[in-house]
Amino acid sequence: MTGADYNFAYLDEQTKRMIRRAILKAVAIPGYQVPFAAREMPLPYGWGTGGIQVTAAVIGPDDVLKVIDQGADDTTNAVSIRRFFRRMAGVATTEHTAEATIIQTRHRIPETPLAAGQILVYQVPIPEPLRWLEPRDTETRRMHALRDYGAMQVNLYEDIARHGAIAKSYDYPVLVNGHYIMSPSPIPKFDNPKMDRSPALQLFGAGRERRIYAVPPHTPVRSLDFDDYPFTVQRWDECCALCGATDSFLDEMIMDDRGSRLFICSDSDYCRGRQGAGEAAE
């Protein structure tokens, strides 16, 4: 079977318009979760159906798409989604962050700074940052409407009281444009500072939970913290075993059953670029 049996980028044009309207509203109200009528997709819920629908709604024939999962282009789910768009939209794809016009991601923001005109599409499992404090949607919507965010601050404070630090390492909540608290999706908190005043448009799609939200370019995004316990990001004692980077997020690999470890960049394009630059300099 080929993409010829389906409309450009799989979704029908009416659905795309519906999603674009939700995206426009999301851009107009940064950090606000806009409900949308997510469609059944040919990939399973929880595997990026929200991100795929957002990408399908904004992509055009001239776009260049990059898809990453855990920072890497070669992860199985990224390969699958890239194949899907190649088949259904026939667009050009790339692994180079700088070349892409649209980057769909799961769990990372590329190390290479994004530029104006680029769109970063996040796959979001749980869009509601207050979900772990209150499972009911009716209640969390009221809390957002009233900016009733005391429970979140208390939750972070309780971590400090118990563990001496905020015990959240990924999906670390942020305040967007000084108004709504937003889930950055399960990116490591290492990536949170990259969201702040980014020149790129950041779109978030949650298919199963039927929500779209956005951070327009140059919008302030602040990770929640306290004056005496400021927000910090992860650091490693090691550097990347392949490119020597000390400023990137590192994945840990188990090398043998005696517990030997190796650390390498999670962002495969960044790592390759640095290796290439090193060779060129030699």
Next chain:
Amino acid sequence: MYVALKGGEQAIDNAHAWLAEERRGDPSVPALSATQIAGQLGLAVDRVMAEGALHDRELAALAIRQARGDLIEAIFLVRAYRTTLPRFGTAQPVDTAAMALQRRVSATFKDIPGGQILGPTFDYTHRLLDFAAAADPSPAPRAAEPLPAAMPRVLDLMGAEGLIETPPAAAGDAVADLTREPLDFPAGRDLRLQALARGDEGFLLALGYSTQRGYGSTHPFAGEIRIGTVAVEFVPPELGFAVALGDIDLTECEMVNQFKGSAMAPPQFTRGYGLVFGHGERKAMAMALVDRALRAAELGETVKGPAQDVEFVLSHCDNVQATGFVEHLKLPHYVDFQSELELVRRLRRAAAATLAAEREAAE
């Protein structure tokens, strides 16, 4: 006329003859053999083996055909046969580290000793109906041979650093068995795992899912999922050493869950465990989520979601029990209902009389 009243015997015979006809379908189409079902509907067979709690592909396939593809009905048939089988002892714990693997993935590390092996999976397929295959179900290409056995379990590799809790030591022969002893609360983890292993896939799936949406969160990562074949060994008392009885197919899932520590224990990762007969990845993963959720009280967590409530989960996870009781509402309840009718009529008359008396008093 429906008011047949008596004569149920003839009605039952006629109904069952009709059922047999429906089961066979169009006689001009060849009948399905149990071998075809076992070979080509393997995952349905696996589910019936798992929830029927009997590792026998042929019997499960036969049950599926007899049940017209209704898997809970097939599970019921297998359970009703299984219960008649004599029990001669308890097998040795199976060693899943020595499993002959078909599939082995970890979501916690990008690379692990032995590597990630996708195996025969629906994962990363695009769910697009293959209309071409309907016209021409051509033979599939053969996949590569099975992989070398004995890959270390990922959680064992983490254990060396003390990052993850040590699994409880084997408790010897004293393993609880809810098919021989009545289910009693509080239920130990062995009993809970047995109930979950037999439990309904859909029910556990929904409960596991609820923990991911805030109703008793467990912060899970799929530490490892492995599917393959293991040998079952038994020590006959008269021999005193283990003999292999045969091989069974298993799916094992070990979840790694965040645990922020308590007064008794430092922060470390905890485990949720799932094990099912056959290829049952969805069930094994859901089971591991629910197993961990059910440990809330033991780990000093607040019990606030249904998946954390041992009595609620164990009392409702068995689909043979559940379907029996839900569907028993079809049985005649004429007598009870007649009693209710009489009561409601009497209460309505009394209520009307009171209302009339009040109106009269008001006028």
